[in-house]
Amino acid sequence: MTDQTPDRRAELIAAALAQDLTPDERAEFASLRESDPTIDDELMLLGGLPAEVRGLGSWREEQPSDALRDRIDRIADDPSPAEPGQEQDSAGQPTSRSTSIPRRSRTEHPGSVRRTDGARRRLLLTTGAAACVAVGLGLGVALAALQDAPVDGPPGTLGALETVEFVGEPSGVHIAGDVVAHTWGTETVLRADGLPTGGLFAVIVIDEEGREFSSGTLLGSDIAIDCRLNAAVLREDAVAVEIRGNDGTRIATAALAPVDA
Amino acid sequence: MNAQNPGLDVRAAFEAHGSALLGFAVNALRDHGLAEDCVQETFLRAWRSRAHFDPSRGSLRTWLFAIERRVILDVFRARERTPRLVPQSDVAEPAGSGPDVLERLHIVEGLARLSAEHREAVVAIHLTGCSYAEYSATSGVPVATLRTRVFYALRALRTHLDEGDPTDD
Structure with missing residues (x-):
């Protein structure tokens, strides 16, 4: 075997994969391959990767914004306890309920979520819908566990479940729910039964000035739906939660109790 | 983390892995805002399931990437399930679904890591x-x-x- 350092071996293989060998290096590499058959094994293992990487077309190097750091800080500051063992698997995948992607804070997007870019908002809405329909498929709803919140207190208490009453549902539809105050906004915990299968329903939290904050959407199902959605409005500012049909029709409304200062 | 293991330090985890996680999401979704939402959701899920993280079974970085992969797949699946809500013309670089997309996602994750x-x-x-x-x-x-x-x-x-x-x- 030719006496080559491991790094020289690596160098020549990398150069060969990029077709970057000089004539002298080609000769050196040929000699090395004859004396070290593992090089051909390495070439076979790595040979397809350059084309796979090229297939990506481009790569963006971007850094987290200060706003994202702020949102992560709010998670770190949230006092909510870790969920019980049966709620999520070891990879953080919800098994009996789900969360939608939390929205950006009002400081990032002044005004209501309705003013955000239309395409982006639709993407977020569909994400919430998928999360809910996954629950609706019956992966093991555990309502008792949802109600088993160790944090207690008056409306606005961080991490505490606050039961709310939905009214106005059409015949055959029943919606029950709770809200939870978080540092980053208001979470709505919904249990819905009787929503037409395949229908699309938006969950909206309204603040005292009438501004609307989307929590996401859910898809009707022939079995009970159980899901959690988040809106970027603080519980102390929120006055109502509404469920609306895809055409804007109000399906049910829950008034939220005022939060004492 | 188990009972013997103190809680997840979200800030430290974000400082150490936030940029790589954002790189994964940005290059998978081609939408910086949506990618930041995915990173936030990743840390939210991690925070909620922190009792399950066991460092003896894998690194924190590996665990966070596994969570984010599921968050991104949720976005892809949502696009697939409700195409009427996501007109192709509204998406900068529509990702579709299927084996090609999943293979691409795997390569993107590999590069991000x-x-x-x-x-x-x-x-x-x-x-x-x-x-x-x-x-x-x-x-x-x-x-x-x-x-x-x-x-x-x-x-x-x-x-x-x-x-x-x-x-x-």
Whole structure:
């Protein structure tokens, strides 16, 4: 075997994969391959990767914004306890309920979520819908566990479940729910039964000035739906939660109790 | 983490892995805002399931990437399930679904998990199409060092791709 350092071996293989060998290096590499058959094994293992990487077309190097750091800080500051063992698997995948992607804070997007870019908002809405329909498929709803919140207190208490009453549902539809105050906004915990299968329903939290904050959407199902959605409005500012049909029709409304200062 | 293990330090985890996680989401979704939402959701899920993280079974970085992979797949699946809500014309670079998308997602994740200097070298040589000499001239790093970085980066990428199917949930 030719006496080559491991790094020289690596160098020549990398150069060969990029077709970057000089004539002298080609000769050196040929000699090395004859004396070290593992090089051909390495070439076979790595040979397809350059084309796979090229297939990506481009790569963006971007850094987290200060706003994202702020949102992560709010998670770190949230006092909510870790969920019980049966709620999520070891990879953080919800098994009996789900969360939608939390929205950006009002400081990032002044005004209501309705003013955000239309395409982006639709993407977020569909994400919430998928999360809910996954629950609706019956992966093991555990309502008792949802109600088993160790944090207690008056409306606005961080991490505490606050039961709310939905009214106005059409015949055959029943919606029950709770809200939870978080540092980053208001979470709505919904249990819905009787929503037409395949229908699309938006969950909206309204603040005292009438501004609307989307929590996401859910898809009707022939079995009970159980899901959690988040809106970027603080519980102390929120006055109502509404469920609306895809055409804007109000399906049910829950008034939220005022939060004492 | 188990009862013997104190809680997840979200801020420290974000400082250590936030940029790599954002790189994964940005390059998978091609939408910075949505990617930041995915990173936030990843840390939210991690925070909620922190009792399950066991460092003896894998690194925090690996665990966070596994969570984010599921968050991103949720976005892809949502696009697939409700196409009427996501007109192709409204999406900058629609990702669709199916094996091609999943394979691409796996490669994107593999690149995102590399160290910054290894990833930059692979991208420059094999994606941008620079020669080693050209990249050396712009980066100031010797050709031999760049070649070695790319070799070990490709090895790491190969290992990642061989570890399993990104849909193995």
